[in-house]
Amino acid sequence: MDRSSKFQFVGARYNFLLRIIDICIIYCALLIIMHGYSITFNKDYLLVLSGVLFFYSYIGESLGLYRSWRLGRFSTMCWLIFFNVTIAFLLMTLVLFLFKYSEVYSRFTMAAWYLLSVFALVSWRYCVREVKRVRRLKGYSVQKIAIVGLTETGKNLYDEIIKHDELGFECVGFFDDREPSRIENLDASLLTGSINDAVELARTGEIQKLYVCLPMLAEKRIAGIILTLGDSTVDVLITPDFLLKNLMHAHIGSVGEVDTISVFESPVHGMKRFYKRSFDLVFSICAIIVISPVLIAVAIAVYMSSPGTILFKQDRYGLDGRKIKVWKFRSMTVTENDETVTQARKGDVRITRVGAFIRKTSLDELPQFFNVLRGEMSVVGPRPHAVSHNEEYRKLVSYYMLRHKVLPGITGWAQVNGWRGETDTLEKMEKRVEFDLAYIRNWSLWWDVRIVFLTFFTGFVGKNVY
Incomplete structure (x- = not known):
């Protein structure tokens, strides 16, 4: 199994674990509320539990709740959880109402279950986030990165890394072959070395990721960097400049053994x-x-x-x-x-x-x-x-x-x-x-x-x- 496949496998297992934990939390929240008010768990509550879990899982997949959030905003994830749980409970309530079955359930129990579920789902994610953040601040799981190209795109990437220390990235510097006098509108003092210096850091294993922020017009230079780093284990990522960002929905695909990049493709598929x-x-x-x-x-x-x-x-x-x-x-x-x-x-x-x-x-x-x-x-x-x-x-x-x-x-x-x-x-x-x-x-x-x-x-x- 190559490195890319290994990370995809680990990511899939982690996302599967997230789904199981969410299901357990919603289930335990219902049991806690029912136990607190001496309500017996029976087939009626099993039915409503199954319905809520179905809607929650369906909507969660639709909203991308279980994608990687290493580079996402935690506040956005919290809003998605709140929205997901709210819609799941509302849809289940609507189903019970339409089938004239809602009188079987305690309204207070349902409301308390909803509130506890939201609180618990957000709380455990917050705890995990803080543990990861503390570990990264102490130097654990920190990934050193280099940015090739002192460009506006590269500076924006650097600013995001500085702003979000929970990402666990440490930037060792900018690397560019241009003379400082040729760099316009940006602080040339940020330059650490040439592109060859960045390539050498990657080949010796001193950095884990190398972000290429050169204009897409520098195709030959980008191809040279990729070819040179072909015998290293560093992750090479190309950050889109203005040209690529204006393409429709770019992602990697393939036709047989030939790799392709979608340029104008609808995001609504499958x-x-x-x-x-x-x-x-x-x-x-x-x-x-x-x-x-x-x-x-x-x-x-x-x-x-x-x-x-x-x-x-x-x-x-x-x-x-x-x-x-x-x-x-x-x-x-x-x-x-x-x-x-x-x-x-x-x-x-x-x-x-x-x-x-x-x-x-x-x-x-x-x-x-x-x-x-x-x-x-x-x-x-x-x-x-x-x-x-x-x-x-x-x-x-x-x-x-x-x-x-x-x-x-x-x-x-x-x-x-x-x-x-x-x-x-x-x-x-x-x-x-x-x-x-x-x-x-x-x-x-x-x-x-x-x-x-x-x-x-x-x-x-x-x-x-x-």
């Missing part, structure tokens, strides 16, 4: 696609049931406001740039779906009185929950634009069409950050695309839930919505 689709189906079905009176009321208002259809189905680009029909309540006296579509502007005479209200409050977008059920859209994703606007802006905005590597959404990261409505300047569209691509690069089910939550406070209205 089980992640299943998780996102599950969320879309459950949320959209619940939303349609809840808002059905609103849908009926708006439909009547649109019908009474002006002649024309109630629904407007406009051609837009969906996943992979395929055309879909996006449903909206008609808000104008016209239903433009031609090669040229004029965006709505302030005081637009085409907008009806009812249309002005439902556009301002985003009520015209509600029929798109049916697009979600049909699998043409997602609850969260980049907003779909009219085909004519796509053809216009794909020529003007870099990486514009990468928005279509995921399903378009009813709401999105750009919308909750204020970039919705009319895009009367190129800058507005560039900012919208910037936020859309940030969402795609960093997608997680937790981020979808966060965006849905923020939509209730910021996403329904906007200063550029007419």
